[in-house]
Amino acid sequence: MSKLGDKYKAYFPDSHANFGQHGEFDELHALWIQDNEWDNGGDVPRLIALMLNVKKAMADGVQGAFAEVGTYKGNSAAVLAHYARKHDRMLYLFDTFEGVNIKPSEALKETEGIEFNDTSLDAVKSLVGTDHVGYNIGFFPYSIPPGFENLRFAVVHLDADLYEPQKAGLEFFYPRLSPGGLMIVHDYYSGSFEGCNRAVDEFVKATGANLILMPDKSGTAIFRKSAYEKPTPESYLKLSVDYYQAKQFENSIASARKALELRPGYVQAYINLCAAENALGRFAEGKKAGDEALRLDPNNQLAKNNLQWSVDGVNKK
Numbered sequence: 200m201s202k203l204g205d206k207y208k209a210y211f212p213d214s215h216a217n218f219g220q221h222g223e224f225d226e227l228h229a230l231w232i233q234d235n236e237w238d239n240g241g242d243v244p245r246l247i248a249l250m251l252n253v254k255k256a257m258a259d260g261v262q263g264a265f266a267e268v269g270t271y272k273g274n275s276a277a278v279l280a281h282y283a284r285k286h287d288r289m290l291y292l293f294d295t296f297e298g299v300n301i302k303p304s305e306a307l308k309e310t311e312g313i314e315f316n317d318t319s320l321d322a323v324k325s326l327v328g329t330d331h332v333g334y335n336i337g338f339f340p341y342s343i344p345p346g347f348e349n350l351r352f353a354v355v356h357l358d359a360d361l362y363e364p365q366k367a368g369l370e371f372f373y374p375r376l377s378p379g380g381l382m383i384v385h386d387y388y389s390g391s392f393e394g395c396n397r398a399v400d401e402f403v404k405a406t407g408a409n410l411i412l413m414p415d416k417s418g419t420a421i422f423r424k425s426a427y428e429k430p431t432p433e434s435y436l437k438l439s440v441d442y443y444q445a446k447q448f449e450n451s452i453a454s455a456r457k458a459l460e461l462r463p464g465y466v467q468a469y470i471n472l473c474a475a476e477n478a479l480g481r482f483a484e485g486k487k488a489g490d491e492a493l494r495l496d497p498n499n500q501l502a503k504n505n506l507q508w509s510v511d512g513v514n515k516k
């Protein structure tokens with residue numbers, strides 16, 4: 200068995216060695232290993248996988264911003280920032296920028312106590328830059344700024360090691376990935392971070408998203424959304440329910456209407472529309488949607504309840 204820190208020889212991709220398609224490699228490699236030679240010096244496969252996949256997503260015209268949860272010294276962020284600037288996208292970084300407490304239950308090995316604290320916001324800014332880069336300081340997901348939920352993403356890198364932020368990152372970003380969007384999860388099968396592995400496995404079970412593994416040091420895994428996935432009435436209804444639960448009622452209404460465009464007479468969409476209009480105090484609009492739901496399905500108890508809520512609201516006004 201080879202030991203931690205052992206290296207092996209590997210070829211560069213032909214596209215680089217024979218065809219010179221990655222002229223940025225030397226510059227990005229220098230950023231990749233700056234002040235982090237031990238972690239990243241032997242992890243060229245991870246760098247190349249990141250480069251190839253981000254470049255392919257950009258070549259495919261995938262829309263949206265870039266984001267990273269877990270930035271540490273900024274080595275992976277500097278690579279992402281290069282492509283974000285090149286393609287005029289914003290890169291949003293999330294970290295405390297002063298380390299986190301790695302609980303013993305989370306890290307199976309020697310890591311305990313505060314980790315990743317040999318960095319600072321200033322150091323990261325000087326490596327990654329500020330052009331096309333937004334810094335969100337604090338504990339993810341609590342550091343998500345207002346309005347951020349309305350963005351869409353082309354490339355997301357989740358590298359926060361622990362169960363809670365990785366789970367929150369998957370749940371927040373995956374529904375906001377554009378068609379063809381890329382989600383790269385570090386440490387999925389490194390063996391050191393059981394929580395990261397569990398968060399991903401639970402997410403795959405719950406969503407059916409497709410996971411591909413990379414042969415790098417710490418077990419990166421990649422999701423890529425289909426570029427050709429057509430939105431369905433069900434997917435819009437799910438979005439509408441999610442927005443309702445997040446108390447984003449205008450977005451919930453817009454998604455329910457999209458579901459109805461694709462499937463007129465979709466009872467559940469009318470029910471959700473009714474509830475979201477009621478929640479905004481627009482009871483007459485709610486009543487219209489509730490009436491329609493009940494016309495289509497006279498015995499539907501949820502439709503009756505929501506309609507009653509509308510009627511009560513109209514009468515109170």
Ligand SMILES: C[S@@+](CC[C@H](N)C(=O)[O-])C[C@H]1O[C@@H](n2cnc3c(N)ncnc32)[C@H](O)[C@@H]1O
Pocket residue numbers: 268269270271272273274275276293294295296297298299315337338339340358359360361364
């Ligand atoms: C492995 S390092 C990231 C390495 C970096 N992506 C790279 O490849 O160069 C993990 C980072 O996640 C951050 N982190 C962990 N949990 C977090 C949370 N809940 N909120 C913000 N940052 C968190 C830590 O502070 C640490 O900087």
